[in-house]
Amino acid sequence: xxxxxxxxxxxxxxxxxxxxxxxxxxxxxxxxxxxxxxxxxxxxxxxxxxxxxxxxxxxxxxxxxxxxxxxxxxxxxxxxxxxxxxxxxxxxxxxxxxxxxxxxxxxxxxxxxxxxxxxxxx
Numbered sequence: 692x693x694x695x696x697x698x699x700x701x702x703x704x705x706x707x708x709x710x711x712x713x714x715x716x717x718x719x720x721x722x723x724x725x726x727x728x729x730x731x732x733x734x735x736x737x738x739x740x741x742x743x744x745x746x747x748x749x750x751x752x753x754x755x756x757x758x759x760x761x762x763x764x765x766x767x768x769x770x771x772x773x774x775x776x777x778x779x780x781x782x783x784x785x786x787x788x789x790x791x792x793x794x795x796x797x798x799x800x801x802x803x804x805x806x807x808x809x810x811x812x813x
Contacts, residue, residue: 706734744779745770751796764796 710731715721742749747766754761760780761772771780 703734703736706730710734753796753798755798760798762796762798769796 745765749765751764763770770782
């Protein structure tokens with residue numbers, strides 16, 4: 692039950708690691724019972740999307756007005772993601788100031804481009 696509590700507290704990876712430690716290696720007898728399988732099912736990620744391709748913590752998120760695109764700021768970079776295809780469309784802006792991560796990221800409805808210029812969130 693300890694690993695289940697870990698999952699509920701937001702440490703899903705640690706809970707999964709604890710359960711994986713009991714998966715038998717090739718040739719070993721499988722001693723896992725109903726309890727292990729029950730906990731394994733509880734510890735599955737139910738997210739529709741996972742933003743895992745970032746080197747830094749996420750600092751800003753913004754959906755386009757039509758809901759088709761998501762701009763994500765992490766560290767000094769902004770990436771544009773297509774929601775329907777779940778693909779990254781590209782990296783748009785790298786900020787000029789090296790230690791200024793994004794804290795907010797707006798989409799501008801009437802702008803010619805959605806990408807802010809370096810050093811600017813306009």
